[in-house]
Amino acid sequence: MCDITIHLLPNAKQSxxxxxxxxxxxxxxIKMKVHAPPKKGKAxxxxxxxxxxxxxxNKSSLKMLSKHSSPIKKIYIxxxxxxIIELFKRNNPVTL
Structure with a gap:
């Protein structure tokens, strides 16, 4: 069981x-940008x-634990x- 904290930045030029x-x-x-606006759960x-x-x-294996309107998200996997760390190392261009 792993909890991840995500700082979400909506309305970005690139996701x-x-x-x-x-x-x-x-x-x-994780700090993440998304192109989607923070309206109606799109971001x-x-x-x-x-x-x-x-x-x-699968998206169904991710559960958001924090308030949906907060920019700081808590995700449970x-x-x-x-x-999870190994998966990130293999699947992400971000330097770890």
Missing amino acids: GIVSFAILQNDTIY NKAMLTILAERLSL DKDCEE
Whole structure:
């Protein structure tokens, strides 16, 4: 079970992961931009789509734990954090 913190930046020119870090308490922190506006859940849907694609997972395996209107998102994934980190290393152009 792995919790990920995402700082979501909507209305960006390009969508994608800007940065990725592993914090001291083994929390995964991601900064992500999405082209979608923060209206009617469009930015959240875009974020979950990008995250699922990067991790080669189904969107149904991702659960948003935080308020939908906050720019800081808490995402729960039913996989071990070490496995998630390895998936990011294999599937992302972001330097880890």
